[in-house]
Amino acid sequence: MSGSLHVLCVHDVVPERPESQWDVTEEEIGGVLDRYLANGYAVVTLDDLPSAAARTLAVTVDDCRSGAVDWLLRRAGIRTTVFVVPGWIDRSGFATWDELAALRDAGHVIGSHTMTHPDLPSLAAAGIRQELRESRLCIRERLAVDPKHLALPFGRNDPTVTALANEAGYETVCLADGGVNDGRERESGLLSRLVLRRDRPNLGLPGF
Numbered sequence: 745m746s747g748s749l750h751v752l753c754v755h756d757v758v759p760e761r762p763e764s765q766w767d768v769t770e771e772e773i774g775g776v777l778d779r780y781l782a783n784g785y786a787v788v789t790l791d792d793l794p795s796a797a798a799r800t801l802a803v804t805v806d807d808c809r810s811g812a813v814d815w816l817l818r819r820a821g822i823r824t825t826v827f828v829v830p831g832w833i834d835r836s837g838f839a840t841w842d843e844l845a846a847l848r849d850a851g852h853v854i855g856s857h858t859m860t861h862p863d864l865p866s867l868a869a870a871g872i873r874q875e876l877r878e879s880r881l882c883i884r885e886r887l888a889v890d891p892k893h894l895a896l897p898f899g900r901n902d903p904t905v906t907a908l909a910n911e912a913g914y915e916t917v918c919l920a921d922g923g924v925n926d927g928r929e930r931e932s933g934l935l936s937r938l939v940l941r942r943d944r945p946n947l948g949l950p951g952f
Contacts (some may be wrong), residue, residue, distance in 0.1 A: 748925060749798075749800045749929070750785070750936050751794070751801070751936065752776070752801065752937065752939075753801045753806055753920060754768060754805050755940075756809040756810075757811050758770070759811075759813045762870075762942060765942045766942050768942070768947065770815055772947065777822065780801045781854055785801040786799065786800050786831075787800075788800055789825050790853060790855065790892075791892070791893075792802070793916070802824075803822065804824060805825070806895055807829060807857065808829065808832070808838055808839040808844065809839070810837055813826075813839040813847065816852065823851045823853070825852070825893055826852050826854055826855065827855045827857035827894075827895035827918075828855065828857055829860065829879075830878075830879055831860060841856065841887070848887055848889060852886055853893065854883060855891050855893035855894060856880055856893070857897065858875040858896075858897055860878040861897045862875060863898055865901065869908060873908055877912055880913070886952070892915045892918065893918065894909050894917050895912040896913075896919060899919050899920025899937075899939075918937050922937075922948065923938075924936060924938075
């Protein structure tokens, strides 16, 4: 597998018997990580990108579902970027704020996935600003971190969303378009991601 920077997007991790196309098993995600490591990739967080080597893998986790967070809390030796929807935290099936604090303390980076997970391009500019601003403020208040990275709900983007995300202070904006990043994406901060999905061959990953 070639390319400089791969960014994976994981939604939920389950011990076995996945029920959703967004689920991966612990064995599957472990195998994916082992393959990247065997091919010489360094696993980093999005905070590490400015100084990261060319052959780099960043793992991101969207939504903070309970299974994925439980797996991260048990998995030693890997740090990820976790994208939080504050409106979903402490609900059934999702992480608690205490668990997110434990992830933060374990070295995982906390990012924003907006306040309520809307389709941002469908909103007026004021609504986009509110979603981006309130999410950052809530995460800052609850976890004492200032999110610098944004994952767009549904991977949906347009020039207005990108501009308002930059205005709101986000350093990277993550898509879900299945691409691989080079120096241009690192410089712009608009990052393609490979979304792991059960309904795609090889979970949607390119071949090694």
